[in-house]
Amino acid sequence: MTTEELIKNIIDQLQEGVIAIDEYEKIIFINKSAKDILELDNKEKILGKNVIDVVPNTRLHDILRTGEREIDRLQNLGNKVIITSRTPIKNDENEVIAAVAVFRDVTSIQKLAEEVTNLKEIEALLTSIIDYTSDAISVADQEGRVIMVNRAYTKITGLTPREVIGKPATIDIAEGESLHIRCAKEKKPLFNVKLKVVEGKKDVIASVTPIFVKNEFRGSVAVIHDISELKRLGNELEATKRMLKKEKAKYSFEDIVAKSLIMQNSIKQAQKAAQSKVNVLLVGEYGVGKEVMAQAIHNSSRRKDNPFLRINFSLLTKEKQIDLLFGENSYIYNADKGTLYLENVHLASFETQEKLLKLLKENEFDSRYFDIKPDVKFIFSTTENLRTLVTLGKFSRELYYKISVVTIKIPPLRERKEDIPLMAKQKLHYLNQKYGRIIYDFTEDAIKKLMNYNWGGNIRELENIIDRSLLNMDPEDKIVTSSHIPDITENNDKTYEKLKDALEEYEKKIIIETLEVCHGNKTETAKKLGITVRNLYYKLDRYGIK
Numbered sequence: 001m002t003t004e005e006l007i008k009n010i011i012d013q014l015q016e017g018v019i020a021i022d023e024y025e026k027i028i029f030i031n032k033s034a035k036d037i038l039e040l041d042n043k044e045k046i047l048g049k050n051v052i053d054v055v056p057n058t059r060l061h062d063i064l065r066t067g068e069r070e071i072d073r074l075q076n077l078g079n080k081v082i083i084t085s086r087t088p089i090k091n092d093e094n095e096v097i098a099a100v101a102v103f104r105d106v107t108s109i110q111k112l113a114e115e116v117t118n119l120k121e122i123e124a125l126l127t128s129i130i131d132y133t134s135d136a137i138s139v140a141d142q143e144g145r146v147i148m149v150n151r152a153y154t155k156i157t158g159l160t161p162r163e164v165i166g167k168p169a170t171i172d173i174a175e176g177e178s179l180h181i182r183c184a185k186e187k188k189p190l191f192n193v194k195l196k197v198v199e200g201k202k203d204v205i206a207s208v209t210p211i212f213v214k215n216e217f218r219g220s221v222a223v224i225h226d227i228s229e230l231k232r233l234g235n236e237l238e239a240t241k242r243m244l245k246k247e248k249a250k251y252s253f254e255d256i257v258a259k260s261l262i263m264q265n266s267i268k269q270a271q272k273a274a275q276s277k278v279n280v281l282l283v284g285e286y287g288v289g290k291e292v293m294a295q296a297i298h299n300s301s302r303r304k305d306n307p308f309l310r311i312n313f314s315l316l317t318k319e320k321q322i323d324l325l326f327g328e329n330s331y332i333y334n335a336d337k338g339t340l341y342l343e344n345v346h347l348a349s350f351e352t353q354e355k356l357l358k359l360l361k362e363n364e365f366d367s368r369y370f371d372i373k374p375d376v377k378f379i380f381s382t383t384e385n386l387r388t389l390v391t392l393g394k395f396s397r398e399l400y401y402k403i404s405v406v407t408i409k410i411p412p413l414r415e416r417k418e419d420i421p422l423m424a425k426q427k428l429h430y431l432n433q434k435y436g437r438i439i440y441d442f443t444e445d446a447i448k449k450l451m452n453y454n455w456g457g458n459i460r461e462l463e464n465i466i467d468r469s470l471l472n473m474d475p476e477d478k479i480v481t482s483s484h485i486p487d488i489t490e491n492n493d494k495t496y497e498k499l500k501d502a503l504e505e506y507e508k509k510i511i512i513e514t515l516e517v518c519h520g521n522k523t524e525t526a527k528k529l530g531i532t533v534r535n536l537y538y539k540l541d542r543y544g545i546k
């Protein structure tokens with residue numbers, strides 16, 4: 001075999017097609033692969049033919065003119081795609097005397113590339129769909145290791161992809177069993193399972209579906225819905241319902257014990273105020289019965305079938321005051337056609353005072369949420385001397401003038417001792433019902449003991465003392481004697497006891513009210529009261545607050 005034949009043979013073995021032409025564009029060489037790629041008949045005589053007639057879209061003849069090399073050019077060949085490099089062959093004078101094309105069939109590679117691009121697009125599309133759904137999605141492999149999570153997942157669980165990918169699927173769960181791991185075991189879908197995720201122990205509902213590829217289990221997809229917001233709204237609704245029900249005013253003027261002239265006088269004023277449209281200011285010490293009076297006013301007014309709501313300013317931050325009065329869930333608005341009792345008005349913030357004044361003076365309901373001004377009767381209460389607060393610059397003078405047109409003083413119990421016997425009997429009746437007992441009366445001695453006391457904690461303290469007297473009685477005792485009544489003479493020790501009781505009673509009241517304001521949320525209540533949640537639970541237990 002000559003060297004020329006050997007080279008030809010070698011070139012025939014190449015996978016690449018090779019075609020050479022002379023300076024007249026005539027084919028002077030073509031190897032076997034070239035014929036195969038160009039699908040030329042093997043028997044046909046190719047040599048000597050013009051390349052233009054043999055190879056569609058050829059540019060090889062152009063190389064003769066340009067004398068420039070072309071590397072890796074894509075070229076369509078019917079339904080094939082080839083990639084070609086073309087090289088001019090030059091003589092010693094640098095004249096182009098021939099040209100060679102070397103080409104490869106890349107149809108299958110091209111198709112693959114297109115498929116990959118398509119897949120990439122689909123993947124990008126799916127990822128963005130998954131990322132923009134508001135439900136959290138996590139995907140785990142067949143062993144229950146996380147392989148993918150979406151953005152909502154991070155929002156709900158607080159865990160970033162970096163923190164979870166590659167980790168066992170239990171990583172995000174605070175309470176409950178991982179559904180991915182159960183799915184890896186059982187290879188079955190699971191629906192609507194309640195769990196708590198690590199972030200803030202949020203309540204979620206999760207469902208999981210196994211992924212099978214060609215009948216082989218390859219992993220699972222979990223979808224997690226955050227239901228904590230729904231739960232919170234549910235609680236809020238419940239609390240509001242409870243509040244509206246509870247806030248229904250239960251007292252009327254008949255319930256108010258008033259033998260004393262001074263108290264009868266207060267009641268007369270209140271009855272008059274109930275019949276008119278004016279707002280009312282109730283002034284009196286803690287526990288004298290301001291709220292009872294406010295309820296009685298409401299219940300004997302034409303508003304009695306409409307809401308009676310109350311806000312105690314002493315429990316609220318200035319933001320919360322504005323929110324409860326003028327916010328989305330405005331008490332003023334909710335008390336439409338009814339009465340709103342604003343307790344401890346001296347603790348209203350300056351902004352609250354300003355907005356209240358605007359409402360009372362200019363009839364302007366300064367709320368972003370409502371257009372119509374509700375028709376509300378306001379009853380304010382205070383334990384302080386507002387006039388002094390005005391002088392000290394702590395309370396708006398204008399607001400004071402506006403709310404104090406009808407001021408009703410409720411005297412402390414020590415100034416109306418003649419009310420004590422009847423009041424004590426009323427409380428006894430109530431406590432009999434509460435404890436399921438039958439205790440008929442007090443001895444004269446017992447009443448005398450009650451009347452001789454100063455009652456710094458007013459009626460609330462009286463209730464407390466009678467309550468404790470009953471606890472001192474044996475089951476067979478039917479009459480409260482002075483010995484049953486705890487020692488309430490004004491010596492120092494007992495003053496301490498008395499103060500302690502009054503404080504406890506007041507603490508209980510504050511806790512109940514704060515719980516209401518916080519819609520039963522214990523963490524928030526504890527925070528607002530400045531105590532630990534544990535301490536709050538202890539107090540709830542101690543005071544028997546449910």
Ligand SMILES: Nc1ncnc2c1ncn2[C@@H]1O[C@H](COP(=O)(O)OP(=O)(O)OP(=O)(O)O)[C@@H](O)[C@H]1O
Nearest residue numbers: 255256257285286287288289290291292423459460
């Ligand atoms: N005239 C009354 N007759 C009988 N019981 C009364 C009378 N007034 C008030 N009470 C009782 O006394 C307790 C305290 O009353 P209330 O809560 O109305 O006082 P308050 O002045 O609003 O107290 P605070 O300023 O501490 O909120 C209640 O349990 C109530 O039932």
